[in-house]
Amino acid sequence: MSIEVGVKLKGKVSGITNFGAFIDLGGGKTGLVHISEVSDGFVKDINEVLKVGEEVTVLVTTVGNDGKVGLSIRKAVDKPKEERREFPKKEFQRPNTKKPFVKNQNTNSSNMGGKQDFDSLMSGFLKDSDDRLSTLRRSTEGKRGGRGGRRN
Template structure:
């Protein structure tokens, strides 16, 4: 029996290490199943999943130029295909739909108390006040040459 990449072959666990299990494939061939390829779930201790002498079916994932054979138990398992679940669409009540039309000027509220110029001047005044208080608070904390000047 020749061992090729992609082939499912039976084997027997011949040794267990903390990083995986060695599988005797017969005909004097031995491969390694890495701990991440033992099960679909997380395996903390491989000894809880496999024992020496267990019969397993493995998938040959790679064969190195040095003769090392990489195996996978989880990829060899025939698992049923999961069906896609159909979830019902959620309906949101967003109120009546408004028609969207391009190139219409936005309509400002009818009762605006201030015009743009007064809003801009109040914004600039607030901004200047905040900047001056920031400068005052950070000027003394700089250290070095930028100390307070009177």
């Protein structure tokens, strides 16, 4: 039996660990379902969801060169479209501010085929990055006794 990524198979739970369950796929093949792939909800104890000997349907997610097979139970379950969770699209928010991120409107990308726009954005990013790094270095070096720190 050939095991390929994307194939749904039936198998029996052959072993349970604290990080997942081993599934016997038949033909001497065994795969692992990680605890995060058992259910859509949070699973604290996998023994509450699966039992050894239980028959399950799994989806093959990975097949390694070394023969390891990654499986998923939650992806093998067909859900009606209305049950699938759709997340609303949100505007990107800058950290620690209430203002939404707005692309710089002042740059003119029509010059040089957009190159000016990228160059100005990159130079602004590098300047901001350097300022943040120097502020961070000043505040941490004094606390841990690094180069140039305060000495009493």
